[in-house]
Amino acid sequence: MGRMVSFTSPRLASVIDEDSRPLESDEVRIATLYSGISAGTELTAYRGTNPYLNKRWDEDRRLFVDGSTSFEYPVNGWGYEEVGEVTEVGSAVTTVAIGDVIWGTWGHRSETIQKVDRAEKRILDKGADPRIGIFSHIGAIALNVVLDADIHIGETVAVFGLGVPGQLVAQLARLNGARVIGVDGVAARRDLALELGADEVIDASAGGVAERIRELTDNRGADVCLEVTGNYAAMHEAIRSVAYSSRVCVAGFMQGDGVGLRLGEEFHHNRVAVIGSQISGVAPALRHRWDEYRLQRTAIDLAVAGRLQVTPLISHTMPLEQGREAFELLDGAPRDVLQVVLDAKAV
Structure with missing residues (x-):
């Protein structure tokens, strides 16, 4: 049985149980080490202002339309700044080993199951501070801004x-x-x-x-x-x-x-x-060479090399079980915090 953060209604977060399941042969189980909270996008879901909660995103026409919503409360496992350690591998897995540290996006939960072909591309360098891994997606967002800015x-x-x-x-x-x-x-x-x-x-x-x-x-x-x-x-x-x-x-x-x-x-x-x-x-001029994975990989590589400083941005580290308090802090006192990290190992 795992644990995850759930937004049960606007401005109310709870930490609830989540069922675990056996691995398929081409999968790995990852125990979350740290999960970072995005003080922008995530708070829109926490507060209820995110357009997906108020309108429906029409993927074919790329329009928000009235009349229904793309999702509704409870919003489970929101989040996109995670890093964890492999604790189990499927019978066909040869490129990922138990103990490997994997960065990626799987929400504020104590564990995730990932396909090996995804996990093997996201192994953090041995010896690197695992907290670097939570900055893969927000780092990609930042790098994309710089590329768009030309x-x-x-x-x-x-x-x-x-x-x-x-x-x-x-x-x-x-x-x-x-x-x-x-x-x-x-x-x-x-x-x-x-x-x-x-x-x-x-x-x-x-x-x-x-x-x-x-x-x-x-x-x-x-x-x-x-x-x-x-x-x-x-x-x-x-x-x-x-x-x-x-x-x-x-x-x-x-x-x-x-x-x-x-x-x-x-x-x-x-x-x-x-x-x-x-x-x-x-940017259209870069589309043939850049994609989201390359943005993420570049951000992680820069951080591991020390050219992009990410760990000084962490202002608060709290146990995953204090997910409710973490979101209340970000919502109520945003000027007093920077990067809030949920520690999934802490009890």
């Missing part, structure tokens, strides 16, 4: 939002040759961004962000702005901050109506391009 050496990039994805985006933009300006209203996040290599930081709560960015760029504006807050006001400020005929790359999961966007102002007059970055695909 950053060039010597350009100035402003990153709006220095939560976990923003911190990763800022590091990756710098690896891509950019001068990075981080924007956030939380002092601890700005300080961490500087420690991890950002060139400048700006206090969003003080106002005048676009003006400050133009001061730092000889009044030109940032070559590209990366929005990873999920906040419409921040998106509007990113539009104000970017140079003429430049782009804003939006990765934040916006909720509800676009209050705060004034598209008749800088967006219109400065010919700003707004690009949506979402992990379901990559």
Whole structure:
């Protein structure tokens, strides 16, 4: 019998039992070591604001439509930042061994069963901190933002939002040759961004962000702005901050109506391009070479090599059995936390 986190209704998470089953010959059983909580996407399901809970996603037409929903409560095993250790292998498995550490996506649960052809591609390097494994998907999301942004050496990039994805985006933009300006209203996040290599930081709560960015760029504006807050006001400020005929790359999961966007102002007059970055695909020019697995693999390899710093982003580690308290913390005090990790080994 396993355990998993279930959203039973809006803003109510519980840890419940989950049945285990025997392995097929081509499968492996993985005991979860750590599971990271996404403070963006996951909270939309926890809070009940996710469009899948209010509309139905029509896959053929790629439209949200009224009249039904894609899923409903309880929402079981949500989550996409997991790492675990192989505890059992099927009779036909030869490429994965008991004790191998596997990274991937299987939700906040104490164990998972995976096909060997999936698991064998996700074995973490021996000796690497296993917590690196929880950053495969969020790292892929961040890398996808940087690829969508088409950053060039010597350009100035402003990153709006220095939560976990923003911190990763800022590091990756710098690896891509950019001068990075981080924007956030939380002092601890700005300080961490500087420690991890950002060139400048700006206090969003003080106002005048676009003006400050133009001061730092000889009044030109940032070559590209990366929005990873999920906040419409921040998106509007990113539009104000970017140079003429430049782009804003939006990765934040916006909720509800676009209050705060004034598209008749800088967006219109400065010919700003707004690009949506979402992990379901990559930029068309890269599609023949990049896919989601390559994004994930690259993020993990960079972290293992120490070029992408991920473990400093972990602010809280709590037992899986405290899943309810973990989501209450993220929902109620988001400025006080960064990456919350559920430890599936702790009792």
